[in-house]
Amino acid sequence: MKFFVDTGDIAEIKDLASTGLLDGVTTNPTLIAQSGKNFLKLIAEICEVVQGPVSAEVAATDYATMLKEGQKLAKIAKNVAVKVPLTPDGLKVCKALSDNGTQVNVTLCFSAAQALLAAKAGATFISPFVGRLDDVGQDGMLLIKEIMDIYTAYPKTIKTEVLVASIRHPIHLIAAAKMGAHVATIPPKVIRQLYAHPLTDKGLAAFVSDWQKTGQTILDAA
Numbered sequence: 777m778k779f780f781v782d783t784g785d786i787a788e789i790k791d792l793a794s795t796g797l798l799d800g801v802t803t804n805p806t807l808i809a810q811s812g813k814n815f816l817k818l819i820a821e822i823c824e825v826v827q828g829p830v831s832a833e834v835a836a837t838d839y840a841t842m843l844k845e846g847q848k849l850a851k852i853a854k855n856v857a858v859k860v861p862l863t864p865d866g867l868k869v870c871k872a873l874s875d876n877g878t879q880v881n882v883t884l885c886f887s888a889a890q891a892l893l894a895a896k897a898g899a900t901f902i903s904p905f906v907g908r909l910d911d912v913g914q915d916g917m918l919l920i921k922e923i924m925d926i927y928t929a930y931p932k933t934i935k936t937e938v939l940v941a942s943i944r945h946p947i948h949l950i951a952a953a954k955m956g957a958h959v960a961t962i963p964p965k966v967i968r969q970l971y972a973h974p975l976t977d978k979g980l981a982a983f984v985s986d987w988q989k990t991g992q993t994i995l996d997a998a
C-alpha cells in the first residue's frame with residue numbers, strides 16, 4: 777500500500793520524506809490556505825522533495841477554466857497529479873488531461889457510482905473521503921469496500937487506484953489496507969500514531985535499563 781501525506785506543510789513533508797516511507801503528497805485548497813504559502817511555488821517545492829505523485833487541486837469549477845488551470849499545474853513538474861472535483865465538468869477535465877498523459881486525482885468522492893464514473897473518465901486516482909462520511913453517520917469504509925469490489929471486477933479495463941482520503945485515525949488505514957486499497961493519504965498526526973504503542977515504549981525502557989546493568993557497550997566491544 778502506498779502512503780501519501782495529506783498536508784501543505786513543507787516542513788512536515790521533508791521530515792516524513794526522510795523516513796523513506798513516503799510515496800506521495802496530497803494537498804487541497806484548505807491545506808494550501810493553512811500553509812499560508814504561494815500555491816504554485818509550494819507545489820514546485822514539494823515536487824522536488826517527493827518523487828511520487830503530488831496532488832495539486834484546481835480552483836475553478838467550470839470546464840474551460842479548470843482545464844486551463846490543470847494544464848498549468850501539470851507543467852510545474854512531471855510528478856504533479858491534477859486534482860479535480862467529482863462533478864460533470866470535473867470528469868470532463870479528467871478525461872481531457874488523462875488522455876494527454878497527465879495524472880489526475882478525482883476528489884470529493886462519496887459514492888460507488890461516482891467512483892465508477894471517475895474510472896471511466898480515466899482517473900489515475902479516485903479519492904473517497906471516509907472520515908467525512910463517518911461524520912454524517914454513513915460508513916466510510918463500506919464505500920471503500922464497494923469501490924474495491926467494483927474496480928477489481930474489471931482488472932483489464934479499470935486502472936484507477938483507490939486513494940483513501942479523509943483518514944482520521946489508524947483504524948481507517950488498517951481497514952483500508954485489509955481491503956487492498958492502493959493508496960492512503962494520511963494526515964501527519966495519524967502517520968505518527970502508526971508508530972506508537974505503549975508496550976513498545978515500556979518494553980524499550982526495560983531493555984535500555986537492563987542493558988545498562990551489563991556495563992557493556994556494543995561499539996567499544998572487540
Ligand code: G3P
Binds near residue numbers: 804905907942943
Ligand atoms: O485531502 C482530502 C481529504 O483527505 C480531506 O480530509 O479530514 O478534511 O476530511 P478531511
